[in-house]
Amino acid sequence: GAVVSQHPSRVICKSGTSVKIECRSLDFQATTMFWYRQFPKQSLMLMATSNEGSKATYEQGVEKDKFLINHASLTLSTLTVTSAHPEDSSFYICSASMVDEKLFFGSGTQLSVL
């Protein structure tokens, strides 16, 4: 089946630093990728839709200047958490869709901001 690779799987950073998370579709081209955030024991909250070659579409309440998304190629989308603070600590997951509508998910990134 299709594979989506997400890196890093875990990152610990100091408050005020920026963190970049990569999401790659390994064996298919993904014109659209999605970024989700998940708090412990909670569901996935859609943050933004990443479109190749254009600006991302952010969900209501998500700060676009805080969470920078770049989708420069058909196989790579990146999420940069800028000036991270402890409240940004969370599990971030990317996904990519294929023509049959189901999503393939990366393995997630656990971000801990000290």
Next chain:
Amino acid sequence: SQQGEEDPQALSIQEGENATMNCSYKTSINNLQWYRQNSGRGLVHLILIRSNEREKHSGRLRVTLDTSKKSSSLLITASRAADTASYFCATDATSSNTGKLIFGQGTTLQVKP
């Protein structure tokens, strides 16, 4: 905003028993999907049911969809300890099947050996 409400929030059963999880949603949908998540990991797609379908099977999984009640159920038969995970329903309510999914709250299933 969350589209789906799932119940129960947590379910604990013995190996070999069946597990049923329910999902309700609010808007019209193109399809409804069920995903599984092991702790601290990404999600794995289980099954997709389209709005014009009422029931679908995949191995030990059976999914039903009632669009009049805006609800779906996932049945796992003959459960195994390895089925222990969180299960989420997700709906695609977009007009163009973009893959943009809104997830329910999830059901945490524990299968005791």
